[in-house]
Amino acid sequence: MTMIHGFQARHEPGLEPTSLPLLLLHGTGGDENDLIEFGRMVAPRAPLLGLRGQVKEGFANRWFRRMGEGVFDLDDLERRAADLAEAVRAAGVELGFAGKPVAVGFSNGANIASALLLRHPGVLGGAVLMRAMDTLPPAEGLDLAGLGVLLLNGAQDPMAPAASREALVRSLRGAGADIVEQVTAPGHGLTMNDVNAARAWLAPRLSAAA
C-alpha cells in the first residue's frame, strides 16, 4: 500500500514524466483507484496520482464530513482541504512531479478540489471539476489569475443544481480563474462526454513548460 502524507495513494508514473500530473479525487464511496482509468483516457501519457479521502460515512470514503446530502460541515472541509494541500505538496517532492498537478475531481472529489482552489491557491495547476457544487466562500483577496478550471455539469443534476453551480463559478471567476463550463450529461453520473471534454481541455495544458 502506498501512503502519501497519511493518504492512501495510487501512483502511475505515466509515459511522459515532463507532463503535469493529474490528481484524481474520487466521489463519495470511491477510493484511490476509482478515477485511474478515467485519468488514462483523458491524459494518456501523464503521471497519475489517485488519493483516498480520509472521512468515513458508513463504509463510504469521503473527503470531508456532511450532515446530510448537500449539507456540508464547512469547518471540516477547511481542515481537510488543508491536510490535502499538505499531502499534494509532499507528493510533488516525493514523486518528482514536473509541476503543480491538475486536479480531476468527481462530485465530493470536485468539491474538495474547489476548496483547494479557494483556500490553497498555490497547490494546483488547474482543475477539472465534474458535478461540483458551491461550498466555501472565497478567501479574502484570493488570486487565481489565469488558472484554468473546467466545469463539467449535468443539465438536471439533482445534487448540483444550477444556483449552486453558478455560485461556485462566481467565486472562481471573481478571483480571476479562467473558467470553461460545459454540460456533458443529463444528471450526476459521468458519461463519455466527460471523457471527451476533459481530454480536449487538458491536452494543451499538461506541458509543464506551458
Ligand code: MLT
Ligand atoms: C458532497 O457531499 O460533496 C456532494 O453531495 C456530492 C457527493 O455526495 O459526493
